[in-house]
Amino acid sequence: MKIKHIILTTTTIGFIGMGTLSCTSKFDDYNTNQNATTKVTPAMLTTRIILNIMELGRAKNFVYDNMLNKQIAWAEGGSESDQYNKLGRVGYDAYTNLTNCQKMLLEAESASEEMQNSYKGLAKFIKAYQLFYLSMRVGDIPYSESNGAETGNIKPVYDTQKEVMKQILDDLEEAQAFFSTGSTFEGDPVLNGDPKKWLKVAVAFEMKVLMNLSKKTGDTELRVKERFAQLANGSNLMNSNNDNLQLVYSNTSGQLYPLYQNDHMQYLMISSTIIDPLKRFNDYRLFYYAAPADYALNNGISASEWDAYLGIDPSALQSDNNVLHGEGKDCGPNERYLQPEGEPLIRIGYMEQNFILAEAALRGWIDSGKASEYYKKGxxxxxxxxxxxxPDKEDFHHGHPITNDYIDKYLNQENIQLNGNFNHDLEMVLLQKYLGSYLQHPDNDCFFDNRRTGYPVLPLNPESNLNTDPNKFPVRWMYPQSELDYNKENVQAAIDRQYKGNDEFNQIMWLLLD
Structure with missing residues (x-):
């Protein structure tokens, strides 16, 4: 990781912490005059650290995860790698943010003990969050030596994925302990430095980590089911959408929704894997997600009719989809996504927490009688x-507003009920989680759910699949070239240990082995 390790000075950290403050309503609160001082505060670093995990960038950068999750297709140019399952190599940018966490803790040493506890909790959470997703992509990674650059160690050893996951769980539990004894801290543009809300976020995220270890319930060191039950039966669960870890956009320069005024959005086509089940369930979310197809409107079908919405098979050949797009036989994003405020972007949320609890109930980790309750809460x-x-506007819901009465009716309809059959119920839970995550919950969580369980069912076409094995979805990314160049001994040992020396897309990591 040599190219990612930075010699830290106050000036350097000031640049890292301040140089890209953009998508937050708190920008003015945390911006400073760099000509007046070179002093870096923990608040400045905290803002950048949190935004680092919240922001996605604009236009296509905002929707690449949706391509891999098969929620959208793309009609611009040639085949998109993510849509057609060509994964490539990961980056190790996360480690830079961990270095910033260390500097944040150093600068916070003069704060009260309670505030220091909150900063410590945040640092533990950020490390667990970012390295969890890195490990989910490649397998073994540096964890125990992840901050080694501070002491001159630029060639960290790789922990096994089991060791990584165990340390992640331990760090999340330490984060919860710190937040539970912490006070409101400065520099947080998302949850206003509320340690009680961060505690709920850490609990929800630990449950996500544990669910992704569903194949490892027999491991006595990890204690997957026991840990999960303790969290689920505790008092720190999210209680509503008000507890979401989400980034809110506004009609202010630098804080605009990433799809606003972007010409690329003319190429976004909503997938049949989203549109078809929404139609099957008479789900009004369809009218909020999609704009009606031009072909349907030109043939006298109104925007309020279900038949006005046509999904694109994301696994079809690019050339075939481009023809359909040219004929207007596809749906683009609803007009509400093209407004300055768009909608908040959720990273960890109440909806997802409930679907994770529902799956845990199906698996018998918690009271199985509550599976349907959690499912419907999600x-x-x-x-x-x-x-x-x-906003309650015709262009945003096409005459199908979601009301409390509608939600009640939807939840009572027969074709969305769980029926006691594990495979049917698991498919329904993960399908509804998938539908609710449209343009939400980035980080490829839906792809990881499919990799782990086979649900939600995603289309695979050998004729268009860019994976090295056209009959399979890839299951991992490859290690970065920088590691092969600068830390070869350690990364090669990890590749040999896990994949018999073959750093390739179809190799099965420990987490996926039964």
Whole structure:
């Protein structure tokens, strides 16, 4: 990781911490005059650290995860790698943010003990969050030596994925302990430095990590089921969408929704994997997600009719989809996504927490009788979030507003009920989680759910699949070239240990082995 390690000075950290403050309503609160002082405060670093995990960039950068998750297709130019399953190599940018966390803790040493506890909790959470997703992509990674550059270690050893996951769980529990004894801290543009809300976020995220270890419930060191039950039965669960870890946009320069005024959005085509089940369930979220197809409107079908919405097979050949797009036989994003405020971007949320609890109940980790209750809470949370984030305008819901009465009716309809069959119920839970995550919850969580369980069912076409094995989805990314160049001994040892020396897309990491 030599190219990612930075010699830290006050000036350097000031640049890292301040140079890209953009998508936050708190910008003015945390911006400073660099000509007046070179003193870096923990608040300045905290802002950048949090935004580092919240922001996605604009236009296509905002929707690449949706391509891999098969929620959208793309009609511009040649085949998109993510849409057609060509994964490539990861980057190690996360480690830079961890270095900033260390500097934040150093600068916070003069704060009260309670505030220091909150900063310590945040540092533990950020490390667990970012390295979890890195490990989910490649397998073994540096964890125990992840901050070694501070002491001159630029060639960290790689921990096994099991060791990584165990340390992640331990760090999340330490984060919860710190937040539970912490006070409101400065520099947080998302949750206003509220340690109680961060505690709920850390609990929800630990449950996500544990669910991704569903194949490892027999491991006595990890204690997957025991840890999960303790969290689920505790008092620090998210209670509503108000507890979401989400980035809110506004009609202010530097804080605009990433799809606003972007010409690239003419190429976004909503997938049949989103549109078809929404139609099957008479789900009004369809009218909030999509704009009606031009072909349908030109043939006398109104925007309020279900038949006005046509999904694109994301696994079809690019040339075939481009033809359909040219004929107007596809749906682009709803007009509400093209407004300055768009909708908040959720990283960890109440909706997802409920679907994770529902899956845990199906698996018998917690009271199995509550599976349907959590499942329906997840659906309700998704619909309420959309309704609350959307002005009541015809162009935004096409005559199908989501109301409390509608949600109640939807939750009572026969074809969305769980029926006691594990595979049916698991498919329904993960399908509803998938539908609720449209343009939400980035980091490829839906792809990881499919990799782990086979659900939600995603289309695979050998004729268009760019994976090295056209009959399979890839299951991992490859290690960065920088590691092969500068830390070869350690990364090669990890590749040999896990994949018999073959750093390739179809190799099965420890987490996926039964």
């Amino acid at each position: 659906i309700r949370a998704s619909m309420e979030f959309i309704a609350d984030a959307t």
